[in-house]
Each structure stands twice: as structure tokens, then as C-alpha cells.
Amino acid sequence: MALKRQPQHGQVPGCPHHVAIIMDGNGRWATQRGRPRLFGHHAGARRVREIVEACPHVGVRYLTIFAFSTENWKRTQVEVAGLMNLFRRYIIRETKALMANGVCVRFIGDRDRLDNKLITLMNDLEAATAANDVVHLTIAINYGGRDEVSRATRRLAQDVADGRLRPEDVDEETLPRYLDTCVLPDPDLVIRTSGEARISNFLLWQSAYSEYEFIDTLWPDFTRTEFESLCSAFGGRDRRYGGVRP
Template identity: 85%
Template sequence: MKEDRALGSATPVLRGGPRHVAIIMDGNGRWATQRGRPRLFGHHAGAKRVREIVEACPDFGVEYLTIFAFSTENWKRTQVEVAGLMNLFRRYITKETRSLSEFGARVRFIGDRVRLDNKLIKLMNELEEATAHNTRVNLTIALNYGGRDEVARATKRLAQDVASGRLDPDDVDEETLPKYLDTYVLPDPDLVIRTSGEARISNFLLWQSAYAEYEFIDTLWPDFGREEFGSLCAAYGGRDRRFGAVRT
């Protein structure tokens, strides 16, 4: 692992760290409850934390950041919380579009948009378009996303191509399905972080994370900051990744 200084920056740039980090941002509700506040207060605090982590990515050599904002299972929460989250997403996009663009972040959304309201979809499309030419960091937001749902939708599209004759069944292998996934333009994550002390992956990037390194940490998402993020990226650089092979 090496550290270099970026041109015009006083911050060391981490080399040998993860290129793509995915984060399950958990613990917003508990953070708010600990403070005697409603759960949505925690979600608002968590949304503010996203910018700090996005802006830290270039300093730690992270080119791609994928965050789990809302899962296909989160619709099971109370109507009040779901409605509050949808309003938060609309406000976040409206507020952050300019700063994300000026920072040089390219934003993409993954997940099934069918169940989302038209205003939110319009804002998502506009944010993607406004940042399409940025290259400093690639931010992917998983919204109404579930790994099983993604694989099911991808398999359906693949089956349609087979049925129409556009794809030969004999050509289907483990390199084929990823081309139909929501993340087809992204590299697989190198490091997956889950905050809040829970040790499960919660249906997040199931296919893509087959060989990712995992970090389950106790910190609640609104308390997760640049320093801890950098420490986890540095620790990744010291891991021996063999992808099933034996080191000789």
C-alpha cells in the first residue's frame, strides 16, 4: 500500500485500496431513537453523511461508490416512514444536484423504478443527465433495489433475447448474465461495508459481491465519517485476495 499526494492537494491519496466500495447504510433509525427523535430524523442525518463519504473517495483511491438507499423490502415499513423517505429522496436530489456536479461525481441509480412516483423518477433522470460527463467519482444509488429482484429482472430479459433468437442458449455462461444486470457498466465491488453492527448482506449486490471483502462495523451510519472510511480502505489494502486460488 502506498500513499501519494494528489496534484494541488494536501491530502495523501491511498494507493492499493479498493477501487469500488459498496455501503449498506444501516442504523439511521436507531441513531434517532437513541436521541429521542423520530426515525426520519435519523434518515435526514444519514443523508447528510453521504456527501462527506463521496468527497472522501478520491483521496482513498475509490473510483466507484455504491450506496444502498432503499430496498425492495423497505416498502414493508410504516406508510409514514416510507412517505418520509420518498420525500427525503426528492429533497436530496434537488438539493445536491449542483454540488455533486461541481464536485465531479457521476450519479447513477439502480433498482426497479416502476413503483416509484413520477416526480422522483424525473428528478433521478435529470440528476443522471446533469452528471453524465463527470469522471472524478462514480456514485451509484440503489433505490427500490433488491439483489434477487435484480437477478429475476435480468433473467427475464435474457430469456426474452433467447426466445426472440437474439441470443443462443449455448452461448449463455457466467459472463452473460452480468450484461443484463442493473450494474452492467460498473466493476464488481471490492469492499462491502455494513454499518450498525448487523452482520448480514440484506439482499444487496448478490451476484456482484461474490468475491468482495466485507466489513461489518458497529458504527451507526450517521456517525460514520471520513476517518473510519479511510481506515477501512487502508485495511483492505493489506488483505490477501486469492479469488479461490492458492498462493504459491
């Protein structure tokens, strides 16, 4: 028998409820124009607002974007410093628009390596938008799927050691409660821009049954129209979750 997931609150039938995006191609986009890589990152940040604003029109209630991975620290000091400054500027510049559009913002990832000013801005934005419920925007900064699972496992193991959890009660429903995304539904659709066909350590646990779209468009060129088209096409997918049609 096929397993069917019922639409969640506010979900439009046939549309993805939760879309996750690996925003790739900013550097190449800038290089093609003879500009420094940070120019592409700034262009990519501007694209985020357009996609966030499109979400309610296509029935997407949750949007998760991959902004900076645990592996991105390997980039040049100039690029990393520029990205951290971009994140700070994005939060300051976009807060008013996020509030006006009813966007609830969450950040996932390990914050320990981030600077205190950025962490304060992240915390303040989460607090300011906590009551919003039109779109739930999750931004992954210093995030890696393996790192997330490792941190979650340590917390789970500590609860077992402290007697708050019995080993025999641990099953596949237990670990998700310790993940950064514990309050979010799993993504229905994962989009990666720029033509690369890999998941790059993004939402490893959560995307076990996600549909994937690998597209050639570089992130700064990814338009609302293309986003809406991918969300619309999602409705034609045959999602059986390991079952078969009767």
C-alpha cells in the same frame, strides 16, 4: 497459481476501486436521541456527501450506496413517504455539489413503483452528471439483489426467445450484461454499518468475491476518518480469488 486482478484505470494500488455501503442504523440513531426515525434518515443523508467527497482522496472511484430496498416498503406509510420526500430533496439540494465535485450519479433498482416526480428527478440528475468522471456514485432505490437477478433473467430469456442469444452461449459472463450494474466493476469492499452481520439482499451476484466489513458504527456517526481507515486496511487483505499463492 494465484489469480491477480490488475488495477483498473485511475485505481490506487492497495485501495478498493469500488466500495459498496449498506447504510444501516439511521432509525436506531434517532431513537437513541429520542427523535423520530426520519430524523435519523436526514442525518444519514447528510453523511453521504462527506463520504462521497472522501472517495478521491483514498483512490475510490466507484461508490454504491443502499438507500431503499424492495423490502423497505413494509415500513410504516409515514416512514416510506418521508423517505421518498427525502430522496427528492436530496437530489434537488445536492445537484450543485455533485457537479462541482465531478460526481457521475446512477440509480439502480426497479423504478416502476416510484412516483413520477422522483423518477423525473433521477433521470435528470443522471443526464446532468453523465459526463463526470471523478467519482461514480450509484444509489440503489427500490433495489433488491434477487429482484435484480430476476429482472435480468427475464431480459436474457427474452433475447433467447427472440433469437438474439443462443442458449449454448450463456455462461457466467452473460448475466452480468443484463444486471442494473452492467457498466460498473464488481465491488472490492462492502461495508455494513450498525453492527448487523448480514448482506440484506444487496448486490448478490456482484459481491461474490468482495471483502466485507461489518462495523458497529451507526450510519449517521460513520465519519470520513473511519471510511479512510477501512479503505486503508483493505490493502492488507490477501485476495486470491480461489487460487493459492505459488
